[in-house]
Every structure is written in structure tokens, then in C-alpha cells.
Amino acid sequence: MSSPVSTLTITRPDDWHLHLRDGAELASVLGYTARAFARAIVMPNLRPPVTTVKQAARYRDRIRAALPAGMSFEPLMTLYLTDTTSPAEIDRAAASGFVAGVKLYPAGATTHSDAGVTSLARCAAAFERMEERDVVLQVHGEATGDDVDPYDRESVFIERELAPLVARHPGLRVVLEHVTTRAGVEFVRAGAGKVAATITPQHLLYNRGAMFRGGLRPHLYCLPILKRERDREALVAAAIAGDPRFFLGTDSAPHERYAKETACGCAGVFSAPAALELYARAFEEAGRLDRLESFSSFNGADFYRLPRNQGRVTLERRAWTVPESLPFGAGEIVPMCAGETLAWQLRDAGGAP
Numbered sequence: 001m002s003s004p005v006s007t008l009t010i011t012r013p014d015d016w017h018l019h020l021r022d023g024a025e026l027a028s029v030l031g032y033t034a035r036a037f038a039r040a041i042v043m044p045n046l047r048p049p050v051t052t053v054k055q056a057a058r059y060r061d062r063i064r065a066a067l068p069a070g071m072s073f074e075p076l077m078t079l080y081l082t083d084t085t086s087p088a089e090i091d092r093a094a095a096s097g098f099v100a101g102v103k104l105y106p107a108g109a110t111t112h113s114d115a116g117v118t119s120l121a122r123c124a125a126a127f128e129r130m131e132e133r134d135v136v137l138q139v140h141g142e143a144t145g146d147d148v149d150p151y152d153r154e155s156v157f158i159e160r161e162l163a164p165l166v167a168r169h170p171g172l173r174v175v176l177e178h179v180t181t182r183a184g185v186e187f188v189r190a191g192a193g194k195v196a197a198t199i200t201p202q203h204l205l206y207n208r209g210a211m212f213r214g215g216l217r218p219h220l221y222c223l224p225i226l227k228r229e230r231d232r233e234a235l236v237a238a239a240i241a242g243d244p245r246f247f248l249g250t251d252s253a254p255h256e257r258y259a260k261e262t263a264c265g266c267a268g269v270f271s272a273p274a275a276l277e278l279y280a281r282a283f284e285e286a287g288r289l290d291r292l293e294s295f296s297s298f299n300g301a302d303f304y305r306l307p308r309n310q311g312r313v314t315l316e317r318r319a320w321t322v323p324e325s326l327p328f329g330a331g332e333i334v335p336m337c338a339g340e341t342l343a344w345q346l347r348d349a350g351g352a353p
């Protein structure tokens with residue numbers, strides 16, 4: 001029997017969906033992403049949200065200023081779509097050279113989404129201009145309202161909102177962010193419009209049972225919530241298929257420990273400290289480590305029409321234990337798989353993209 005490979009060198013990857021927060025929190029988490037990823041799409045759900053190109057430019061400056069010395073990393077900015085986003089703002093985004101897309105949060109769907117879109121009809125002019133100017137729409141694809149079961153929110157959103165939107169705008173490039181269901185995978189595969197999807201490490205590695213194993217596991221609570229095993233299997237199949245429409249987006253979403261371990265905890269899994277290693281684990285479990293590179297380093301860049309990175313990163317088969325907690329602003333944060341041993345470890349990266 002041949003022994004398993006002990007190193008894996010791939011083109012430096014990008015993270016196509018990331019929350020970096022701001023201020024001291026930003027400074028605490030940025031290095032984890034920059035060590036592995038050359039670029040990341042930075043989500044705009046700050047308080048207040050990043051709704052204009054001017055605000056995005058200032059946020060980008062703060063991110064660059066927070067980058068640890070010696071690291072290179074390019075933040076790709078997004079605007080937070082609201083009921084009142086104007087076509088002129090879309091024009092400014094298209095002309096900016098640093099805004100990579102516009103993010104649609106249905107109002108009330110998730111963390112800091114109260115300023116989100118109350119009805120897609122209100123954004124008709126913005127969508128039209130995005131289609132014309134070829135600005136990517138990134139979608140948090142969950143229906144809202146207490147009448148919709150949390151496990152059905154993605155499929156209901158696709159049926160009621162996303163499918164009609166894509167039919168109205170066949171030229172609009174859309175990313176169904178953090179796809180979590182078989183229905184979502186099938187929708188992307190069906191090929192309506194120009195729809196791609198990002199997949200998180202937690203949705204590849206866990207089903208909803210993991211949230212309740214031996215007790216309640218708040219650090220695995222995210223939105224969209226972890227789904228059934230058959231959904232996870234569909235996500236893994238999509239990720240390893242070599243289909244260019246599926247790519248890496250961690251949705252790493254840091255919240256301080258106290259905000260997760262409480263009676264009404266925040267949604268978000270902080271995967272950045274071990275992100276690439278966790279994807280390697282998922283691909284290895286599926287027997288397709290050879291497909292990790294296209295998923296992590298090619299497909300997203302090609303979809304966003306950005307050059308693939310030149311640099312390389314190396315993963316080594318070397319057991320290591322994810323820290324139980326890490327500093328986060330003035331407090332602490334619990335990373336995904338805290339205290340667990342992972343088989344793959346990234347050799348110190350952080351070099352040139």
C-alpha cells in the first residue's frame with residue numbers, strides 16, 4: 001500500500017466570503033486569513049453597514065493599516081445593498097476598481113442585517129444597473145419570517161426570490177453565498193443565469209447533529225444553520241466535482257466568546273485560524289485532495305475575472321491542536337475545532353501573492 005502524501009503544495013488560495021469586523025477585532029483576526037489567503041471578499045455588515053463606495057474605501061484603508069508587518073493581502077470590498085441603493089452608487093462601484101460586488105442581505109436574515117433589503121422589488125433599478133455594469137451580486141440566500149422553518153429558509157428563498165430574480169436578470173452574475181442544501185447545489189447546477197456558490201468548511205464537515213453532540217455546541221451555530229447529512233453530502237460532491245461554479249468562501253465570522261456562550265447566542269463560526277487545513281480535511285475525507293486547488297485557488301478567481309495568484313502555499317501532514325481560545329479585541333474567541341487535532345498544517349505562508 002502506498003503511504004499517504006506528506007505535503008501538498010497549491011497555488012495560494014483566496015477566501016471569497018469573509019467577515020473581518022473593525023477596530024481591535026479586525027486587528028485580532030486579520031493575520032489568520034492573510035497567512036493563507038492572498039485576497040478575500042470582505043463582507044460589509046459592520047455597524048453601520050458599508051453602503052457606499054466612499055465607506056468601502058475607508059474600510060479598505062483600515063484593513064490595510066491593520067495588516068501585520070511582512071504580510072501581503074488584498075481586501076476585495078463589497079457594498080451592503082439597501083432598499084435605497086442608487087444606480088449611481090452601482091456606477092461608482094463598477095468604476096472603483098476595488099469593489100468586487102454588492103451583498104444582498106434580506107432584512108432580518110442574520111447578524112447586522114436589519115438595514116437589509118425588505119423586498120427585492122425595491123432594488124429593481126440597482127439590479128438592472130448591476131447587470132448592465134457586470135457588478136457581481138452576492139446573496140445571503142435565506143427567506144425570513146417566523147413562518148419559515150430555519151431548515152427550509154434556503155430552499156424557500158431560492159424558489160420565491162432567487163429563481164425569479166435570475167430569470168429577470170439572466171446576465172447578472174450571482175454568488176449564492178454559503179450554500180448549505182442539496183436544493184441549493186441543484187439550483188446552481190441547473191445553470192439558470194450566471195449563478196455560482198461559495199461553500200464553508202463547517203458545512204462540508206458537519207451536519208446539524210454536530211451542533212447537539214453531547215450537549216449544545218454554540219460555536220457551531222451559524223446562519224444558514226448546519227443542515228441534514230444528505231445536504232452535507234451534496235455540498236461535498238459539489239466541492240470535489242471540479243465544477244468551476246463552486247468555490248471556497250469560509251464565512252469566518254468572529255464573535256467574542258461571551259456573545260456565543262449565552263442564552264441568545266450570535267451566529268457565526270470563526271474558522272480563519274485553521275481554514276485551509278479544514279478544507280484539506282474535507283477533501284481528504286472525500287478522497288479528492290487533488291481537487292482542493294481548483295476549488296480554493298482557481299474557480300473563484302475565474303468567476304470574479306481576477307488573475308489567479310502566482311504564489312504557492314504548502315500544507316504538511318503534521319498533527320497539531322487548534323488552540324482552545326485566542327485573543328479577540330479586549331476579550332477572547334473560540335475558533336472552529338478548538339482543542340481538536342488536525343492532520344494538515346499550513347507551512348508558514350504570508351508571502352507575496
Ligand code: DOR
Binds near residue numbers: 222268
Ligand atoms: O453565521 C453568520 N454570521 N452568518 C451570517 O450571515 C453573518 C455572520 C456574521 O456576520 O456574524
Ligand code: ZN
Binds near residue numbers: 017018019
Ligand atoms: Zn457571511
